[in-house]
Amino acid sequence: MKTRLLGKSGLEVSAIGLGCMGMSQSYGTRPDETEMIDVLRGAVDAGLTFFDTAEAYGPFINESLVGKALAPVRDRVVIATKFGFDIKPDGTPWSGVNSRPEHIRAVAEASLKRLDIETIDLFYQHRVDPNVPIEDVAGTVKDLVAEGKVKHFGMSEAGAQTIRRAHAVQPVTALQSEYSLWWRPLETEILPLLEELGIGLVPYSPLGSGFLTGSIDQSTTFVSTDMRNNMPRFTTQARQANQVLIDLLAVIAKRKDATTAQIALAWLLKQKPWIVPIPGTTKLSRINENIGATEIELSDEDLREIEAAVAQIDLHASRYPDHLEKLTGI
Numbered sequence: 001m002k003t004r005l006l007g008k009s010g011l012e013v014s015a016i017g018l019g020c021m022g023m024s025q026s027y028g029t030r031p032d033e034t035e036m037i038d039v040l041r042g043a044v045d046a047g048l049t050f051f052d053t054a055e056a057y058g059p060f061i062n063e064s065l066v067g068k069a070l071a072p073v074r075d076r077v078v079i080a081t082k083f084g085f086d087i088k089p090d091g092t093p094w095s096g097v098n099s100r101p102e103h104i105r106a107v108a109e110a111s112l113k114r115l116d117i118e119t120i121d122l123f124y125q126h127r128v129d130p131n132v133p134i135e136d137v138a139g140t141v142k143d144l145v146a147e148g149k150v151k152h153f154g155m156s157e158a159g160a161q162t163i164r165r166a167h168a169v170q171p172v173t174a175l176q177s178e179y180s181l182w183w184r185p186l187e188t189e190i191l192p193l194l195e196e197l198g199i200g201l202v203p204y205s206p207l208g209s210g211f212l213t214g215s216i217d218q219s220t221t222f223v224s225t226d227m228r229n230n231m232p233r234f235t236t237q238a239r240q241a242n243q244v245l246i247d248l249l250a251v252i253a254k255r256k257d258a259t260t261a262q263i264a265l266a267w268l269l270k271q272k273p274w275i276v277p278i279p280g281t282t283k284l285s286r287i288n289e290n291i292g293a294t295e296i297e298l299s300d301e302d303l304r305e306i307e308a309a310v311a312q313i314d315l316h317a318s319r320y321p322d323h324l325e326k327l328t329g330i
């Protein structure tokens with residue numbers, strides 16, 4: 001398995017990680033826990049060392065699942081989790097963010113317990129809290145690092161100035177934000193900033209929540225609990241309009257004897273050596289397929305071809321409903 005370093009932090013992880021969110025929520029019926037434990041252990045056997053969870057996934061149960069599955073191989077894996085939503089201990093639906101220092105501390109303790117580990121390898125702020133100065137957030141994580149409860153600090157969907165201010169207090173190891181061929185706003189300001197500061201990028205939804213794999217088209221239906229029913233980019237019209245992007249990936253995939261999912265991931269890996277995508281899947285066969293992306297070398301000519309073709313496409317990619325979108329880029 002190829003490995004990568006997340007920025008200048010020294011944190012080394014498999015070149016592709018595993019997003020575990022879908023094992024507990026988001027994409028319809030919740031998969032069986034025992035099966036997911038097998039998938040997680042299979043992922044480790046396949047060479048993955050980087051696992052992504054969050055207090056919010058479930059909530060809570062995804063951390064417990066990841067903790068249980070990875071306990072036997074704890075010393076071989078890097079576990080990333082996240083704080084920052086205002087989740088009550090009983091997990092009742094929440095709407096806001098909460099990065100008050102005492103809340104961060106409480107979440108860290110609870111996450112350590114659920115994950116059944118001594119130290120959180122990478123602790124991300126899931127969304128910026130506009131009511132708490134970022135220096136206070138970074139300062140709290142700095143204290144947790146000093147106490148040995150956290151090794152690395154991460155942020156998610158944060159804006160450039162916020163990242164810079166946080167990094168001045170406690171070095172940020174990785175930013176986890178959405179990045180893929182159909183969502184590229186961070187190319188203008190954020191990628192150059194990460195390069196300047198030596199911060200790694202962990203693109204989430206690197207397969208466009210499944211769309212970029214080519215396994216979804218305008219006739220696909222999602223069960224009622226699937227979050228894609230509420231995402232503007234998954235309306236029938238948007239899927240129809242965006243199909244041209246999948247057709248492009250399919251042409252390149254055929255030439256490279258690869259799958260469209262692998263080309264979508266290989267494109268991300270090619271952008272910067274400090275990028276580590278975390279595709280999510282509940283299937284071991286797809287973990288192996290996605291790992292295969294690390295063996296695909298896109299040439300500069302391939303990249304130019306993709307760029308030129310994408311420039312012609314009028315993508316319909318708006319992602320979240322407004323109340324969620326406004327929590328990004330702060």
Ligand SMILES: NC(=O)c1ccc[n+]([C@@H]2O[C@H](COP(=O)([O-])OP(=O)(O)OC[C@H]3O[C@@H](n4cnc5c(N)ncnc54)[C@H](OP(=O)(O)O)[C@@H]3O)[C@@H](O)[C@H]2O)c1
Nearest residue numbers: 019020021204205206207208209210213261279280281282
């Ligand atoms: N920081 C944040 O705010 C944030 C937000 C969203 C997600 N995340 C993290 O990022 C991770 C990945 O994002 P994501 O799960 O939203 O989206 P994603 O990785 O872009 O796509 C996941 C979807 O693609 C399918 N899939 C995966 N590999 C496939 C393949 N080779 N062929 C066909 N289908 C495939 C999966 O279905 P199957 O299970 O059926 O394979 C699943 O429905 C999450 O698990 C989570 O850890 C973070």
